[in-house]
Amino acid sequence: MDANNGPEAETVLRLTGITKRFGPLVANDAISLTLKRGEVIALLGENGAGKTTLMNILFGHYTADEGDIEVFGRTLPPGDPHAALAAGIGMVHQHFTLADQMTVLENIVLGTRPLWSFNLGKSAAREKIRRLAADYGLEVDPDRMITELSVGERQRVEILKALYREARILILDEPTAVLTPMETEALFATLAKLVAAGLSVIFISHKLGEVQSVSDRVVVLRGGKLAGERRTSEATRRELAELMVGGQLPVNEIGPASPGDCLFELKGVSTRSMGGAALKQISMQLRGGEITGLAGISGNGQAALAALISGTLEAIEGDILVHGEKVERWSPGAALERGLGRIPEDRHATGMIGDMSVAENVISEAYRSPRFSRFGFLDWKAAAAFANDIIKAYDVKCPSPEARVRLLSGGNMQKLILGRALDGDPDIILASQPTRGLDVGAVAYVHARLIEARDRGAAVLLISEDLDEIQTLSDRILVIHRGQLSKPSLRGELSVMELGELMAGHGHDEGASHAA
Amino acid sequence: MRLEPRPASSVAASILWPAGAILATVVFSSLLVMIAGASPLTVFWLVIKGAAGSQFAALETLTRATPLIFTGLAVAVAFRAKLWNIGAEAQLYLGAVMTVVIGTGAVTLPSAGLIPLIMIAAMLTGALALLGPAVLKTKFGVDEVVTTLLLNFIVLLFVSMLLEGPLKDPTGLGWPQSKRVIAEAQLPRLIKGKRLHFGFILAIVSAIVVWVIMKKTTLGYEMRAVGHNAEAARFAGIPVNRVIVKTALLSGGLAALAGFSEVAGLKGNLTLDLSPGYGYTGIVVAMLAMLNPLGVIAAAIFVAGIFVGADAMSRSANVPSYIAEVMVATSLLTMVAAIMLMRYRVRWR
Numbered sequence: 001m002d003a004n005n006g007p008e009a010e011t012v013l014r015l016t017g018i019t020k021r022f023g024p025l026v027a028n029d030a031i032s033l034t035l036k037r038g039e040v041i042a043l044l045g046e047n048g049a050g051k052t053t054l055m056n057i058l059f060g061h062y063t064a065d066e067g068d069i070e071v072f073g074r075t076l077p078p079g080d081p082h083a084a085l086a087a088g089i090g091m092v093h094q095h096f097t098l099a100d101q102m103t104v105l106e107n108i109v110l111g112t113r114p115l116w117s118f119n120l121g122k123s124a125a126r127e128k129i130r131r132l133a134a135d136y137g138l139e140v141d142p143d144r145m146i147t148e149l150s151v152g153e154r155q156r157v158e159i160l161k162a163l164y165r166e167a168r169i170l171i172l173d174e175p176t177a178v179l180t181p182m183e184t185e186a187l188f189a190t191l192a193k194l195v196a197a198g199l200s201v202i203f204i205s206h207k208l209g210e211v212q213s214v215s216d217r218v219v220v221l222r223g224g225k226l227a228g229e230r231r232t233s234e235a236t237r238r239e240l241a242e243l244m245v246g247g248q249l250p251v252n253e254i255g256p257a258s259p260g261d262c263l264f265e266l267k268g269v270s271t272r273s274m275g276g277a278a279l280k281q282i283s284m285q286l287r288g289g290e291i292t293g294l295a296g297i298s299g300n301g302q303a304a305l306a307a308l309i310s311g312t313l314e315a316i317e318g319d320i321l322v323h324g325e326k327v328e329r330w331s332p333g334a335a336l337e338r339g340l341g342r343i344p345e346d347r348h349a350t351g352m353i354g355d356m357s358v359a360e361n362v363i364s365e366a367y368r369s370p371r372f373s374r375f376g377f378l379d380w381k382a383a384a385a386f387a388n389d390i391i392k393a394y395d396v397k398c399p400s401p402e403a404r405v406r407l408l409s410g411g412n413m414q415k416l417i418l419g420r421a422l423d424g425d426p427d428i429i430l431a432s433q434p435t436r437g438l439d440v441g442a443v444a445y446v447h448a449r450l451i452e453a454r455d456r457g458a459a460v461l462l463i464s465e466d467l468d469e470i471q472t473l474s475d476r477i478l479v480i481h482r483g484q485l486s487k488p489s490l491r492g493e494l495s496v497m498e499l500g501e502l503m504a505g506h507g508h509d510e511g512a513s514h515a516a
Numbered sequence: 517m518r519l520e521p522r523p524a525s526s527v528a529a530s531i532l533w534p535a536g537a538i539l540a541t542v543v544f545s546s547l548l549v550m551i552a553g554a555s556p557l558t559v560f561w562l563v564i565k566g567a568a569g570s571q572f573a574a575l576e577t578l579t580r581a582t583p584l585i586f587t588g589l590a591v592a593v594a595f596r597a598k599l600w601n602i603g604a605e606a607q608l609y610l611g612a613v614m615t616v617v618i619g620t621g622a623v624t625l626p627s628a629g630l631i632p633l634i635m636i637a638a639m640l641t642g643a644l645a646l647l648g649p650a651v652l653k654t655k656f657g658v659d660e661v662v663t664t665l666l667l668n669f670i671v672l673l674f675v676s677m678l679l680e681g682p683l684k685d686p687t688g689l690g691w692p693q694s695k696r697v698i699a700e701a702q703l704p705r706l707i708k709g710k711r712l713h714f715g716f717i718l719a720i721v722s723a724i725v726v727w728v729i730m731k732k733t734t735l736g737y738e739m740r741a742v743g744h745n746a747e748a749a750r751f752a753g754i755p756v757n758r759v760i761v762k763t764a765l766l767s768g769g770l771a772a773l774a775g776f777s778e779v780a781g782l783k784g785n786l787t788l789d790l791s792p793g794y795g796y797t798g799i800v801v802a803m804l805a806m807l808n809p810l811g812v813i814a815a816a817i818f819v820a821g822i823f824v825g826a827d828a829m830s831r832s833a834n835v836p837s838y839i840a841e842v843m844v845a846t847s848l849l850t851m852v853a854a855i856m857l858m859r860y861r862v863r864w865r
Contacts, residue, residue, distance in 0.1 A: 312751055333753040344751055353745040364741060364752035367734055376733050 009036040011073075012200050013089075013169055018067035020053055027053040028064070029224045035169065040191060040201040042211040042232070044244055045221035046439035047410060051204050054221070055171060059084045059091060071169070090162025091171040094178075096154050098146045105129060105142040108161045125164075132163050136193045137186065151297065152183035159190065170194065171202045176210055177465070178298050181500035188214050206244070206440075207468075208237050222246050245440050252447050255455070257475040257491075260288035262324070263459040264309075264340075264428045269318030271308050277301040277483035279308065281318065284478065284485060286459035288427060291450065292488075293474025294463045297503050301483035302463050303345065306432040309461070310342045311335040322428070336365050341426030341453075343417055345433045345463075347410060351417045354406035358398055359387040361405050362420045390419030395445075411442030418449055429453055432463045447473060467499060481505045519860040533858045534806075537850035544850075545843045552835045559833050566828025567821035573828065575712045579782065581813075581820035583608070583791065585719035586774035587798025588805060588812040589726050594767035596730065596807050597739040598746070599650065599760055603664030604771035605795025606671035607642035611772025613675060614641040615779045616683060616694040616786045619701030627700045634701055635776055642772025643765040645671070650764035654757035668795065676788055683786065694786040703781035715777030720813060722770060727809040729766075739763050771795060800848045806855060819844055 013035040020028040028050045035041055045051050056062045058069060063079035070076065071087040098107050109125050129142045138156040146154060155175065162170055176184045191201055191214060205211050211218055212232055220227040220243040228243040242248065264286040271279045276299035286292055296302055307313035308320075311332035320327045322338045335342065344350040352361050363372050363383045372382050387401035394415040398408055405413060414434065421429070431450055435443040450473065454460050464470050470477060477494070479486040479502035486502045494502075546556035568574050587604040594601035614637045623630060645667065652658035678684075679692040687695075703714040730736035738759045741749040750756045778790055801819055805811030826840030 310751060311753075331753070332751055333755070336753050342751075349745070350748050350751045353741055353748045355744045356741065360737065360741070364749070364754065367737060373734050376735065378732060378734055378737055380732075 009038060011035070012037050012071065014068075014070040015054075015058070016068045016070070018054065018057055018064045018069070020057060020062060020064050026224050028057065030067070031221070031224075031226050032067075033219050033226070033229075035200045035202060037200055038195050038198050039217065040195055040203055040215045041217045041219055042215035043202055043204045043219050043221065044206065044208075044211055044240060045227075046206060046244060047437050048223075048439065049221040049244075050224040051221055052173075053224075055091070055173065055202075055204070058089065058171075085165065088166060088168040089171065090159075090165060090167030090169070092155065092158040092162065092173065092175060094174045096158055098154060098157060100146045103143050103145055104140055104149070104157050104160075107146060107157060108142075108164050112165060129160060129164065132160055135197070136163070137190045151178045151299070152180070152186070155179070155183075155187070156190075163194075167199070169200045169202070171204070173204045174206075175203070176205070176207065180297055180503050181467070181496055182504060184210070208240055209468075211240070212237065220244050241440070252444055252451060252472075254451050254473065257290045257454065259290040259475070260457060262286065263288050263322070264461075265319075265321040265324075266308075267319040267321065269308065269315045269320065271304045271313050271315055274303040274307050274313060275299070276303050279304050280483045282483070282485050283318075286428065286461050288457045288459045289454060290475045291454050291460040291462055291473050293470035293477045294461065294480055294485075295467055295470045295477055295499055295503060296465070296480035298465050300480045300503075302432070302465075302480060304483070305480070306345055306430060306463055309335070309340070309430045310344065310432075339424070339426045339428060341421035341423075341429040341458075343414075343421050343429070343431040343434045345436070347413045347417060352405045352413055355404060357402050358391070358396075358405055358408075358416060359383040359401035362387050362390055362416060365420060366423070386423075390416060390423075394419045411438045411445075414438060414442065414446060418446065422449065422453065425453075425456065425458070427458045429458050429460045430463075431460060433465065434462070435464070435466070435469060443469075467496060471496070471499075479503055519856075520863055522859060522861050529858055533854040534851060537854035538847065540850045541843060541847040544846050545839060548839060548842060549835055552839070554833050554835045559829055559835055559839075562829035562833050563822065563825035565825070567825030572710075573824065575707070575710050577817060577821045577824045578716055579711045579713070580824050581816040582713075582716045582719050582781070583774040583778050583794040584797055584801050584816035584820055585716075585723060585813055586777065587771050587794050588801030588816050589719075589722055589798075589809055590767045590769075590771035590774075591798045591802035592805060592807045592809055592812055593726060593730075593739070593770065594646075594763055595743075595802060597743040597760060597763040599653070599763050599767065600661045601646060601649075601664050601764070601767050601771075602661055602799070603646065603649065603667045603671075603795070604767075604774070604798045605791060605793065606664070606668045607645045607768045607771035608775040608778075608791055608795050609671050609675050610641045610645050610775065611638035612775030612779045612786050612790055613678060613683070614638040614772070615701070615776045616697060619697035619780060620695040621698050624698070625700065627702075630700045631703065631780070634780065635773065638772045638776040639769035642768040642770075642775075644768070645772075646764040646768030647761065650761050654760050672788070675786070679786065679788060685785065692788060696784045697780055701780055702784065703777065711782065713777070713781035715781035718773065718777060719816075722773065723809050723813050726766075726770070730809060735759075735762060771798070774798075797844065800844055803848055803855075804851050819847075822847075 011034050015031060015033050018028050018031045031054060043051050053062065057064045060079050060081040060083055068075055071089065076087060077083050105122065105126055108129055126142050133139055138160055140153050140156050175187060179187060195201060203214055215232045218230050218232050218235060218240060220240065222244060227246065262285045266282055266284050268281045268283055269279060270281050279301050294302065304313060308315060311330055311334060320330055327334065348354060363386060367373055367378060372379055384401040390396065391398060396412045396415045398412060434446050438446065450460055450462065462470065462473055475491050476488045478488050479499060481503060482505065549556045549559045566573055567577050587608060590604045590607065591601060615634050618634050618637055623633065625633065649660045649663040649667065652663060653660045676692065679694060683694045685693050685695045706712045706714060706716065730740065738754050741754055742756050742759045746756050774794055775790065779786055783790060797819060801812055801815045804815035804818065822843050823840045826837045829835065830837035
């Protein structure tokens, strides 16, 4: 993609010595970087490395304590969100900012002109969008409603929105997180066209593979500092990973599985929707000593399945069988009684109570047991001891069992949830997006614990939107699409592209719901 | 303007912000006092003297604080579980109704039996009054702010009907008031010849019991968990709806004790002016106490002191005693702001 970004190419964006402190925390420590015309740089770093803060400063949401931003040779006034837009910087957020009940055209034009003249020049706008779409491979019908669009199409609308406003610098925040492999390919093709037309791109990611295939240069952030900068062509994957982590990468060994009995089974279960797709008569079996991975694009029923198994969503038809026995009343309490360990998708909303202490949180699933209470009175000493056990065993960084959970990092929160869920060695484990938002070290840790649970004979269901994670960990893979399951495939049986096809809904037609 | 959560609030901050709130209240009230044509220093001195300057004043403040401790506790308990009980006033009146229903001669027992019986019956009545809104909330998602608030008016009209009808004192010269409770149903005075009665001790004990419930028991744990994050509580297997109902019963029962203690300890009978809004003032008390049950005692005495002191002040300084309500209302607003600023930092731009 480096058509015209030789050393003589024009510098379009220059950050100099950007420093931002939040109290004692230095989120950005003297970060300098330059972006040239027609160049793609990847901003690589773990969560908390300072990527988001840096972009927020660039966009004027935060004011840097020190440092300057220069766009096309002119200094950007600090703390003014309009300045960045006016200077030609466009951003595509990870979570889209589109109005669902409006058309593509309306969303793109929204905010570029006063409302009273909204209907004027609509056809000119439509024409401009058509032209941009055709030039850059961003096909989408300007007159469709956003609700009718797929996730990939919505992302195209976001990019079109930036281009419509004459953005010359495009920032993409984790753009592939919600895409199928095919959609990712299409996005990369679009980026290539944009760069060829002289735009510059900052591509924020923590996925090394993508970074290597899309960027000219990689800038690695770690702990708020610039950890290194490499030309992509000259850097190895391992080198980048180690720059990102700041040391040796932990490696998990996963041996062959020895599947046992079916411990958990769904038979023809349907549910109502949980925001995404509802489950439609799905059947699945989880066997002991095996990790079953559920792949799929976000919003295809993963949330409903996780809530169903957790006990927070009722089945409207079908049966749940635990250890071969049909369950009459299913609830979070019933799930816990039958020995399920559950790791929820959203740590903050569902997993932990942020304003309560570590000790109060770790006992939340077992506070009524004689271990933690007698005659309705809680034994806070036992709770603190249990919290200390988890803190030690799971290497949780926290000052004390009395600390508010809200103050812990995502990784440490996840470790507490793991400790709570895996206490008492449950033989059925639901892990829903267990590593989302965690740094590489914490991811390896979570994976190791799941493998450990499998190896002692537990049935593990891993729900993840990260195909790499699914492929690494799963002994069997199911793909969910619009609330229905594909036939299971064994480890290594299907390629990424084949899984991608299933994720996009091909091959789901016949016998789709009778998996396992 | 934006709010950013603060990482942790220090001990100093948790003292300084509320202190700042009180200071802001004083400054604001001073302005009003000056508009009324008096010197703020004199007025505040008179308020303090009127609230605590003599044995009579201090006892009067504690007497006035008694129902506020009960309603403050009722609100603190409910708000802790994010059950927005605005209906303490109604529950108070229903507790008072039950007190006169049983205590005016329908049942004759020695004090040691009759008083506990009335207390339990009053608490049950108040609890039932909040059960309806709680069930409507958990079953159908009906907003309890609306139902509990509106119930206040319904209950007040209902009490008015009772006082014109079945509960009307035949010897009351036509006034809408109930018969007086019998001697066995009366709470003893703490000091002979003074108004402060045993209800104050009951209020202190209730505060301690509630504190123990919130801190040490599984129920208190469940209530706090539901209040902080109902979704996470549900995920962990805490029976959220049942906890809300239990909270409602406890809260309604506590508010009803305010009505019981006013009738059995102070007034002797039920009239329509039994409570000058103690149920609503309980919200202020609970917020000033930051929902801490022991803090409720101090907050109730503080608020009662302002009312009692302002009454005394208005007699000698010629400033309307409405200033008390302004001060209490202002202190609520500044306290809510202080609590928010304790947790969040304001970023301009």
